[in-house]
Amino acid sequence: MTKPPHPDPRRALTLRDVSEASGVSEMTVSRVLRNRGDVSGATREKVLHAARSLGYVPNKIAGALASQRVNLVGVIIPSLSNMVFPDVLTGISAVLEDTGLQPVVGVTNYSPDREESVLYEMLSWRPSGVILAGLEHSEASVSMLTQAGVPAVEIMDVDGAPVDSAVGISHRRAGREMAGAIIAAGYRRIAFLGTMMPYDHRARKRLEGFEETLAKSGLVLADREFYTGGSALLKGREMTEAVLRRTPDVDFLYYSNDMIGAGGLLYCLEQGLDVPGRMGLAGFNNIDLLDGLPRRLATMDACRKEIGRIAAEIVSGKRPTGQVGGEIVELTPRLQPGDTIRKV
Amino acid sequence: MTKPPHPDPRRALTLRDVSEASGVSEMTVSRVLRNRGDVSGATREKVLHAARSLGYVPNKIAGALASQRVNLVGVIIPSLSNMVFPDVLTGISAVLEDTGLQPVVGVTNYSPDREESVLYEMLSWRPSGVILAGLEHSEASVSMLTQAGVPAVEIMDVDGAPVDSAVGISHRRAGREMAGAIIAAGYRRIAFLGTMMPYDHRARKRLEGFEETLAKSGLVLADREFYTGGSALLKGREMTEAVLRRTPDVDFLYYSNDMIGAGGLLYCLEQGLDVPGRMGLAGFNNIDLLDGLPRRLATMDACRKEIGRIAAEIVSGKRPTGQVGGEIVELTPRLQPGDTIRKV
DNA sequence: CGGCTGTATGTTATCGCTAACACTTCGCCG
DNA sequence: CGGCGAAGTGTTAGCGATAACATACAGCCG
Incomplete structure (x- = not known):
């Protein structure tokens, strides 16, 4: 069997292949491909041409090991x-x-x-x-x-x-500020709707800050509702319906994120509720989605x-x-x- | 300066550190950590303990290079x-x-x-x-x-x-089937609303299939509207408004994705249009979001x-x-x- | 009890690349 | 014109792991 023009195609190419194809040392090829050190224009061209025509892709694994840089x-x-x-x-x-x-x-x-x-x-x-x-x-x-x-x-x-x-x-502060704004606007029967996830620490902290500020005005949450998984928009609807049925006199719904807030907003509007007169709503995150809603949901930008x-x-x-x-x-x-x- | 209990903390740990700490060869440590080969229970424990207490994290770069497996x-x-x-x-x-x-x-x-x-x-x-x-x-x-x-x-x-x-x-077929369903339902003045992106080949193919089937029934698109970037829900609204203004007699809106379709649906409902009587709509992808909409948008599941x-x-x-x-x-x-x- | 099998371990040689240094040529200056 | 610096190139020695082979030491059998 004669030596094929390209060596065993199953074997991945290495610097050595490029170096042999271009007639310089592996080190010089390495320098060219990394744009490091002094290499003459002629050599550079030769090497680049060889690398390209072989379809050489450097092995970063070896490179990283040698250079201790990733x-x-x-x-x-x-x-x-x-x-x-x-x-x-x-x-x-x-x-x-x-x-x-x-x-x-x-x-x-x-x-x-x-x-x-x-x-x-x-x-x-x-x-x-x-x-x-x-x-x-x-x-x-x-x-x-x-x-x-x-x-x-x-x-x-x-x-x-x-x-x-x-x-x-x-997030504590975000919760506090939102509570402040809600109270200042005159709402008093406030419910929280959010994630159940025990590990969503940020949602938890927002709620803590929120309740803290309510407490300062002598208020407590009128109701609360949690969910896990599923389509957030749908969950927002369902939770809102549940809260309104259970606690018909709530006048504000604070959601732990905009997506469920959007679901809640759609539900309230469908029910013909006067928003924000009879019922106020707020979410968190300021996601793009809100721009397309019938009404812009109150929210807080998380500076993502x-x-x-x-x-x-x-x-x-x-x-x-x-x-x-x-x-x-x-x-x-x-x-x-x-x-x-x-x-x- | 005396040798510290732990060597230079800036230097990352290697197999050698674990091997020295546990009194066996690097190879044995490697075997334990990979669960490969025969290692006695006692040695295994010794090694695992040493590795854990040092906080050793294997270097996959070296491992991958040696084993040629990533x-x-x-x-x-x-x-x-x-x-x-x-x-x-x-x-x-x-x-x-x-x-x-x-x-x-x-x-x-x-x-x-x-x-x-x-x-x-x-x-x-x-x-x-x-x-x-x-x-x-x-x-x-x-x-x-x-x-x-x-x-x-x-x-x-x-x-x-x-x-x-x-x-x-x-996607061609998806477009064809959707067109077939729309025509079968009796819609005739059909508009397309979608992405401008020249590289969204799949949206392009859906449109091609769609038009192909329209053509077989002697129909052509009554209007078309494209967008790039921005909040898809909002864009869906805006595009829908533009189409309805420009071509008031359209009776079906085919969107290249559910998100803009959802925006369009919200817009149509707000305008008090009879959906699906006066106006039909369809999107593509079957995203979760749709579950929370006031009405379920017609769509096609992409089996993601x-x-x-x-x-x-x-x-x-x-x-x-x-x-x-x-x-x-x-x-x-x-x-x-x-x-x-x-x-x- | 020699030799054989199998388990548990150690040794050696890479893997493909780069750092560090060694080595040529030049050109240029004193 | 000898020497020195700079530019361009090559050589050597790892990086930290694993594959493949080598070794040590049991136990067991005929």
């Missing part, structure tokens, strides 16, 4: 179907794009155990940074993060102590893209930070009164 | 904000979970150039398979895929020739989870396929008439 950033979030996280990812990608870093996404489904294993898996690839949602993590996760020796940014929340850096808003951007700046060392350790960036959520709270 | 599967999709792709990912993850493989997601924003660079980046990590949306790719992408020597599954679409395997539905599942089975070699090369799996989209098409 251009990946782990991003760990609870869910993709939440609308919220794609926005954060957009912010992250926008910044990372011109740093040579690349985000790798892991999803936990709000489970601390899954978070731990996703984190373990990610760290085993030795990323140059990690961004993860929330401040609550298993003990093992925290110790992995500190051991890892790379920047870790906890995002979305600042109510607590981060392992390293944190970027987010205070901004959070992503800043987190990415921190992991990529782009931030003009003087300090050695982590930094905490608290953003301010903006109340969007929309059309579902009475004007004062 | 437990990653690249998944390349156009967008995360589309609602569609998270479902596909769910299907993929569900299957991969018990194969030891892990999906890594890349997003192209419907740009062939970005697709090419995302693919290049992924292949440079030598994944054990690639799943990517659509059958249309740049020449370079196709050649990378064939060269890579790993299973490649093109998903969502089967109208065309795949590089290796394909799993999806025929199923597609993800089967694609994952193919890349993981779980499929009882006899053939050597790729296989093509065509799923059948199901028409969901909902409440926005007249019953015949």
Whole structure:
């Protein structure tokens, strides 16, 4: 059997193949492909041509092992179907794009155990940074993060102590401010409708802040309703119906997210309720979807893209930070009164 | 300076650290951590204890290089904000979970150039398979895929020739069937509202199939309207308003996706139009959101989870396929008439 | 009790690439 | 015109793990 023009096609190409095809050393090929060091124009052309015509794709595994550098950033979030996280990812990608870093996404489904294993898996690839949602993590996760020796940014929340850096808003404060606005508008029989998830700490903190401010005005929640899973829009409807049946005199519905809020709003409008006169509504997150609703739901912007951007700046060392350790960036959520709270 | 109990904490731990801490060879540690080969119970315990107490996280980069095996599967999709792709990912993850493989997601924003660079980046990590949306790719992408020597599954679409395997539905057929149902219900002045994106090939194919069937009944589109970017729900409203103003006598609105369809539906109901009597509507995808709408939009299920599942089975070699090369799996989209098409 | 089998462990040689340094040529200056 | 710096290229030695083979030590049989 004679030597074929291309060696065994099942074997992946290596630097050596390119080096042989172009008549220079592997090192020079490596330099050309990474744009590093001095290489003459003629050699560069030769090498690039050979690499392209062979269809060579560098092996980053070997490269990373040799250089002890990995251009990946782990991003760990609870869910993709939440609308919220794609926005954060957009912010992250926008910044990372011109740093040579690349985000790798892991999803936990709000489970601390899954978070731990996703984190373990990610760290085993030795990323140059990690961004993860929330401040609550298993003990093992925290110790992995500190051991890892790379920047870790906890995002979305600042109510607590981060392992390293944190970027987010205070959900307690968001809850308090929303309660304040609702009370100021004159509503008094207020119900909460939200997720059941024991691990949605941010929704929990918003509720805590919310009730705290109600209490200061001598109020307590008139009713509360929780859900898990399913189409959020539909759940919003169903929960709203349940609350209105059970507690007909409520005058305000505070939802833990915009999606169920939108469902509730559609339901109220169908029922012919006077919104915001007889009934006020508010959600949380300021998702795009709201723009298309018959009426703009009151909500609070969670600064999602901004959070992503800043987190990415921190992991990529782009931030003009003087300090050695982590930094905490608290953003301010903006109340969007929309059309579902009475004007004062 | 004396030797500290733990060596330089900035240096990441290696097998050697664990091996020294437990008094066995690196090889034995490696065997324990991978559950491979025969290791005595006593040694296993010793090693596991040492690894845990040190907080050792294996270096998969080195492992992958040595074993020439990478437990990653690249998944390349156009967008995360589309609602569609998270479902596909769910299907993929569900299957991969018990194969030891892990999906890594890349997003192209419907740009062939970005697709090419995302693919290049992924292949440079030598994944054990690639799943990517659509059958249309740049020449370079196709050649990378064939060269890579790993299973490649093109998903969502089967109208065309795949590089290796394909799993999806025929969008031409979906368009034809929807047109058939609409005509059968007696609608005649039909408009199309959809994405402008030149690279949304699947929407294009649906429209082609749709017009084809219209033509067979001697019909042509009464109007068409396109959009790019923005909140899809809002765009659906705006486009619908534009069409109704421009062509008041249309009696059916066919949307390229459910989200804009939902916006259109809300608009029509607000205008007090008789749906589905005076005006019929249909979308595409059967997204969850529809469950919460005042009326159920007619749509067609794109079998998203199923597609993800089967694609994952193919890349993981779980499929009882006899053939050597790729296989093509065509799923059948199901028409969901909902409440926005007249019953015949 | 020699030799054989099998279990439990250690040794050696990569995997494909890059850091660090060594080595040529030049050109240019004193 | 000898020497020195810079530009361009090559050589060597790992990076941290695993495959494949080698070894050690039981137990067991004829």
